[in-house]
Amino acid sequence: MTALSNRIKSIPESATLAMAAKAREMKEKGIEVISLSLGEPDFKTPEHIQEGAIKAIRSEDYFAYPPVNGYLDLRKAISEKFQRDNGLSYGADQIVVSNGAKQSIANVFMAILNPGDEVIVLTPYWVSYSAMILLAEGEPVFVSGTIENDFKATAEQIKEAITDKTKAIIFSSPCNPTGSVFNREELGAIAEVLRDRKDIIVISDEIYELINFGAKHESIGTLDGMLERTVTVNGFSKGFAMTGWRVGYIGAPLWIAKAANKMQGQYTSGNCSIAQRAALTALQGSMEPTQHMAKAYEKRRALVYNLLKEIPGFEVNMPQGAFYFFPNVKYYLGKSFGETKIDTVNDLCLFLLEDAQVSLVTGEAFGDPECLRLSYAASEEELKKAIAQMTVSLAKLS
Numbered sequence: 001m002t003a004l005s006n007r008i009k010s011i012p013e014s015a016t017l018a019m020a021a022k023a024r025e026m027k028e029k030g031i032e033v034i035s036l037s038l039g040e041p042d043f044k045t046p047e048h049i050q051e052g053a054i055k056a057i058r059s060e061d062y063f064a065y066p067p068v069n070g071y072l073d074l075r076k077a078i079s080e081k082f083q084r085d086n087g088l089s090y091g092a093d094q095i096v097v098s099n100g101a102k103q104s105i106a107n108v109f110m111a112i113l114n115p116g117d118e119v120i121v122l123t124p125y126w127v128s129y130s131a132m133i134l135l136a137e138g139e140p141v142f143v144s145g146t147i148e149n150d151f152k153a154t155a156e157q158i159k160e161a162i163t164d165k166t167k168a169i170i171f172s173s174p175c176n177p178t179g180s181v182f183n184r185e186e187l188g189a190i191a192e193v194l195r196d197r198k199d200i201i202v203i204s205d206e207i208y209e210l211i212n213f214g215a216k217h218e219s220i221g222t223l224d225g226m227l228e229r230t231v232t233v234n235g236f237s238k239g240f241a242m243t244g245w246r247v248g249y250i251g252a253p254l255w256i257a258k259a260a261n262k263m264q265g266q267y268t269s270g271n272c273s274i275a276q277r278a279a280l281t282a283l284q285g286s287m288e289p290t291q292h293m294a295k296a297y298e299k300r301r302a303l304v305y306n307l308l309k310e311i312p313g314f315e316v317n318m319p320q321g322a323f324y325f326f327p328n329v330k331y332y333l334g335k336s337f338g339e340t341k342i343d344t345v346n347d348l349c350l351f352l353l354e355d356a357q358v359s360l361v362t363g364e365a366f367g368d369p370e371c372l373r374l375s376y377a378a379s380e381e382e383l384k385k386a387i388a389q390m391t392v393s394l395a396k397l398s
């Protein structure tokens with residue numbers, strides 16, 4: 001008998017973080033693992049942002065509890081960013097700054113879901129969405145895209161999934177784990193399906209906005225009638241290489257922003273003061289380092305695409321944004337090597353971790369058990385080496 005709550009027992013451990021921990025453990029034992037599991041930039045936070053934090057520490061003005069929803073000047077800068085870059089009019093009082101976009105999303109689910117409320121999750125989806133919905137006692141309803149349609153669920157599929165209990169819909173674009181990007185037309189079709197259900201809240205996770213190799217980034221909140229029920233999620237982790245600083249935010253209808261603020265006020269209070277000052281520096285400073293990083297990801301994307309395509313049984317799409325590949329690897333299911341049998345992609349990822357010493361994440365964690373996720377936020381040298389080692393290991397399976 002365990003004394004743990006049903007709530008915590010209802011969710012799995014975060015697969016991305018678990019795989020990263022496993023790779024770290026192996027590295028600590030002296031085993032050389034190439035980690036392509038965790039989605040995090042391999043770049044350092046740009047220097048001017050570091051300086052912003054140092055200046056804040058030295059000024060001694062930022063040692064006290066910050067406001068729960070974030071400093072007003074930061075919220076004003078975010079409000080201006082939404083207007084300038086995305087055409088979204090969220091006032092500073094509609095912004096809530098949190099401990100990463102992860103907490104931003106968790107706040108929203110806790111704030112809007114009642115037991116049994118359904119949330120449509122466009123699948124493949126980022127690992128934590130389903131767990132967060134379950135923790136808030138909601139029910140995820142998965143609507144899946146496949147590699148044939150670039151992993152993008154269609155408006156028609158969404159329409160079929162809507163019920164009286166549908167409370168919200170969530171998706172990321174650019175998408176983690178597939179790198180797919182919804183264009184304006186596709187977003188328009190989704191908005192059209194939701195037109196008669198103004199009670200359905202749209203949670204648009206745009207954290208990879210700045211890592212987009214194709215057309216201009218589009219926000220669903222700019223479509224007719226959508227802003228008043230769209231929560232736009234964004235943050236600093238990816239575009240500014242600030243994963244460890246933990247700053248994310250939402251722009252939301254006022255009633256949701258107030259509820260997220262209330263939630264955060266009871267759970268964690270305002271986000272780290274110094275990290276917020278660094279975030280403000282990021283918004284006010286040069287975008288050149290961000291553009292430089294995006295260019296590097298684009299170059300690696302081409303490299304990885306060409307290498308993955310050559311691996312027998314890897315079906316690969318060309319991602320338009322973020323820094324992931326999400327190949328379909330069902331070809332390997334049922335194969336074995338000695339005692340090792342590959343029944344699931346999870347088995348395949350464990351095999352590749354042990355045999356090729358490359359850490360990846362099983363697609364099951366993202367709602368597609370035939371795929372695996374490879375993060376290419378790593379150096380070209382590491383990527384080449386990792387894929388060469390994977391190729392050798394995979395060739396052992398028959």
Ligand code: PMP
Nearest residue numbers: 100101102126172176235237248
């Ligand atoms: N949304 C998506 C799609 C992500 O990939 C991540 C992972 N970092 C997050 C949200 C959470 O980001 P943060 O580091 O700001 O908590």
Ligand code: GLU
Nearest residue numbers: 014016017037038039176
């Ligand atoms: N979002 C990143 C990923 O998907 C970081 C890990 C996490 O927060 O789950 O790998």
